[in-house]
Amino acid sequence: MDIDTTFHVTWTTLSFVAVALALSVLRLYQLAIPKPIPGIPYNKTSKKLLGDVPAIVEHMAKTEGGTFVTYILKSMESLDSPLIQIFIRPFGKPHLVLGDYPEAYDILMRRREFDRSPTLGDLVKGLTPDLHIHLKTNDTWKAQRRLIQDLMTPSFLHNVAGPVLYQNLGLLIDLWRMKSHIANGRPWKAADDINQMALNGLTGFSFGEDFKHSAIKPALLAVQGMDEEALAIIRRKGPDEFVEFPKGQESTALRAIRELTETVGEVQGNPVPALTWAYVTRKPRIRKAIRIKEDCIEKELMNGVQRWEETSGRVIKSAVDQMIVREKRLAEKEGRTPNFFSRVMIDECGLKIFGFILAGHETTSTALNWTLKYLADYPSIQSELREALRRAFPTLGYSGRSPSINEITSTSIPYLDAVIEEILRCAGAIPVVDRVATADTELLGHHIPKGTVVTCLVTGPSLLSAAFDVEISRRSPTSQSDVKEGRHRSWDPAGISRFNPDRWIIRGNGNGDEIEFNPTAGPQLAFGLGTRGCYGKRLVYLEMRIFLTLILWNFELLPCPPAVSTYHAKLIASNEPTHTYVRLREISREKTIN
Numbered sequence: 001m002d003i004d005t006t007f008h009v010t011w012t013t014l015s016f017v018a019v020a021l022a023l024s025v026l027r028l029y030q031l032a033i034p035k036p037i038p039g040i041p042y043n044k045t046s047k048k049l050l051g052d053v054p055a056i057v058e059h060m061a062k063t064e065g066g067t068f069v070t071y072i073l074k075s076m077e078s079l080d081s082p083l084i085q086i087f088i089r090p091f092g093k094p095h096l097v098l099g100d101y102p103e104a105y106d107i108l109m110r111r112r113e114f115d116r117s118p119t120l121g122d123l124v125k126g127l128t129p130d131l132h133i134h135l136k137t138n139d140t141w142k143a144q145r146r147l148i149q150d151l152m153t154p155s156f157l158h159n160v161a162g163p164v165l166y167q168n169l170g171l172l173i174d175l176w177r178m179k180s181h182i183a184n185g186r187p188w189k190a191a192d193d194i195n196q197m198a199l200n201g202l203t204g205f206s207f208g209e210d211f212k213h214s215a216i217k218p219a220l221l222a223v224q225g226m227d228e229e230a231l232a233i234i235r236r237k238g239p240d241e242f243v244e245f246p247k248g249q250e251s252t253a254l255r256a257i258r259e260l261t262e263t264v265g266e267v268q269g270n271p272v273p274a275l276t277w278a279y280v281t282r283k284p285r286i287r288k289a290i291r292i293k294e295d296c297i298e299k300e301l302m303n304g305v306q307r308w309e310e311t312s313g314r315v316i317k318s319a320v321d322q323m324i325v326r327e328k329r330l331a332e333k334e335g336r337t338p339n340f341f342s343r344v345m346i347d348e349c350g351l352k353i354f355g356f357i358l359a360g361h362e363t364t365s366t367a368l369n370w371t372l373k374y375l376a377d378y379p380s381i382q383s384e385l386r387e388a389l390r391r392a393f394p395t396l397g398y399s400g401r402s403p404s405i406n407e408i409t410s411t412s413i414p415y416l417d418a419v420i421e422e423i424l425r426c427a428g429a430i431p432v433v434d435r436v437a438t439a440d441t442e443l444l445g446h447h448i449p450k451g452t453v454v455t456c457l458v459t460g461p462s463l464l465s466a467a468f469d470v471e472i473s474r475r476s477p478t479s480q481s482d483v484k485e486g487r488h489r490s491w492d493p494a495g496i497s498r499f500n501p502d503r504w505i506i507r508g509n510g511n512g513d514e515i516e517f518n519p520t521a522g523p524q525l526a527f528g529l530g531t532r533g534c535y536g537k538r539l540v541y542l543e544m545r546i547f548l549t550l551i552l553w554n555f556e557l558l559p560c561p562p563a564v565s566t567y568h569a570k571l572i573a574s575n576e577p578t579h580t581y582v583r584l585r586e587i588s589r590e591k592t593i594n
Contacts, residue, residue: 082103094452113441116136137531175219188582211300218249256288304340430527434454558583
């Protein structure tokens with residue numbers, strides 16, 4: 001073959017390869033371009049390769065307090081629709097967002113063609129691969145849930161979890177009394193204290209009150225050890241200047257938990273979570289933290305098994321103890337040897353550490369941070385709640401002590417329940433609830449292909465803002481029946497966005513003291529609904545009940561400077577306030593008695 005012929009063949013081959021590559025790139029580009037579901041509104045700019053991602057980034061950069069959720073709310077408003085679609089992953093299906101409580105209720109409670117979306121599971125799968133939240137609602141999921149089903153019973157919560165939470169909140173009260181005395185009316189950052197307290201509470205819940213690692217005790221020691229020079233610097237500050245307190249030495253185990261929790265931020269919003277986890281969990285620092293976490297869990301399991309052997313399961317001091325008893329019973333029922341150190345046991349213990357830290361710890365600490373802001377900004381509501389507490393425990397003012405855990409859990413205080421419910425409604429600690437269509441279906445008159453994720457807004461239209469006007473014929477048959485038969489719950493749009501616990505209260509015809517808490521007064525999605533609703537919600541209610549009682553019994557929450565009193569949020573694992581500061585005035589015994 002001569003040179004010309006060789007050149008011709010080579011050029012032809014290269015041309016063919018170039019054309020093939022160009023066609024392949026074009027095909028990949030076509031596959032990556034968002035493909036909207038017909039009829040459902042969307043932002044026209046999202047039909048580019050990266051979908052809504054550039055617009056989301058721009059919104060967050062240019063909007064004070066802007067988050068993924070505020071972008072969705074803005075898009076829903078501009079598109080004037082309770083159902084929109086957004087595009088956040090190349091090659092992925094459109095992601096639907098629903099801002100309508102009746103249809104959300106229908107999806108979460110009654111429609112079997114919707115199941116738990118993998119979205120939340122993707123966030124923690126690298127930490128707990130066999131956790132039950134990853135599973136579809138099937139027999140395997142039910143079997144793993146049976147292992148932990150006793151942990152949310154009133155008996156376990158009141159007799160085991162309650163005392164541990166109360167003990168840790170008592171430490172926080174001691175810490176804040178000390179800080180309040182030193183700050184002398186000046187504000188300080190409370191978010192770290194709240195997060196540490198919630199972490200302490202949940203590790204105590206998981207492993208018992210004897211768990212040696214504490215987040216609050218080192219902070220107490222650090223504040224107690226402040227020298228005269230540090231105290232003098234604080235005394236020279238102006239009344240609105242922020243006080244910085246030392247944090248104390250963090251234990252190795254708690255540092256590992258915190259570092260692993262923070263990895264969720266690296267996965268949040270990533271278009272390929274599995275690849276991100278593969279990268280994150282190979283970092284030396286994270287591998288070390290995972291090893292510490294595993295060793296800690298196995299050690300606590302060993303301690304629990306030893307307690308079970310010594311007491312024949314009669315002494316339950318922690319969630320681990322309860323799980324060991326449950327595993328023993330299940331093994332006897334199934335005719336097998338109990339496996340206290342199986343991967344499932346370790347990961348379900350991981351649920352207490354990471355599921356409850358990501359869902360419970362994050363949800364609880366975020367809700368408590370919002371609690372401080374609402375009560376400081378609504379002094380009349382704070383005062384009414386404090387008076388309700390004093391009426392509930394009329395003799396305690398003379399004793400000079402706070403209500404005990406038994407008194408708190410056994411006393412009905414309707415206004416306290418209403419305040420908790422309203423905080424959860426307004427805070428939106430977990431701002432969305434995701435479900436995935438397991439079959440082709442319909443939603444508000446639109447065809448929804450199998451595999452489509454539907455995100456229900458927790459603080460969206462009909463929940464924290466006026467509802468969209470939806471034609472009844474577009475609703476599902478069961479939702480139509482609710483409307484026609486008067487079972488449809490809705491809030492009065494006037495004042496729907498205002499923090500107002502009275503919306504949950506039924507007042508009697510007497511002197512105004514006769515009130516009743518109505519938990520079904522209106523729509524609420526703070527914990528989702530149905531079989532796959534938040535497993536730990538009773539624990540959150542319990543901790544908020546103890547927290548509000550002890551804080552308002554001991555302190556008056558005063559307004560903080562405007563710069564840190566905004567309601568802007570940052571969305572990581574939960575919808576946290578950007579700033580959480582407190583300015584406290586300790587309530588004296590004389591004021592309590594009077």
